[in-house]
Amino acid sequence: MPSTTQGGGMSRVQEIADRRSIPGVLLFSGSGDVLFMNSEADVLIRQMKADPEGAEGTGELPAVVLELCGSLRTLLNNPENQMPEGQHELRRVTGDVNAPVLLRGFPLAAPIEKDEASMLIIMEKIGRERRAVTDQAKEQYRLTGREVEIVKYISEGWTNKEIARHLKISEHTVKEHVRHLLKKTKTTTRTGILAKIFQNT
Helix, strand or coil, X not given: CCXXXXXXXXXXXXXXXXXXXXXXXXXXXXCCCEEEECHHHHHHHHHHHHCHHHCCCCCCCCHHHHHHHHHHHHXXXXXXXXXXXXXXXXXXXXXCCCCCEEEEEEEECCCCCCCCCEEEEEEEXXXXXXXXXXXXXXXXXXXXXXXHHHHHHHHCCCCHHHHHHHHCCCHHHHHHHHHHHHHHHCCCCHHHHHHHHCCCC
16 A cells, blocks of 8 residues: 655645644545554554444455545535535544544645546544534533543543442443433444544634
């Protein structure tokens, strides 16, 4: 698999990656072929494929990455979606609840007409700085103060028992809060809760 790209594409990839301090970088051609993958992205992809909730994909890439590529390709192929570079950004959250991974996808128009458009995906484990629930998410999902606390501990990989012990409430109460969160976010897993609540952070 190539580790470099030609022309200005690589410099643009590096610029975005450096600006966002993203450890995992994937670059695809407009047709979906992998042009570049750094070692950090390779590690994260291996972790995602080993996770039951990560959804196995075909070949080397997990299904969530392939789905994101498909969405980016749709943006590139739709003239109505043409916007200044960097204005479009698609996000997905996947991986194990103990180490959720944030995927950011960017469609990159061809710098000159004869070049092919490309798609950039940058990957990072969701760190503490991203675990603050935004006011927008609180309002959108009508989260109570206790539910916000529960989300924070879920994002850190705590079990229901650990959350209950820390908050000095029963494990049954924690399960009820989680059930309410699943209902409010219309998801079926704890990772799904994080994906919905942190999708706009």
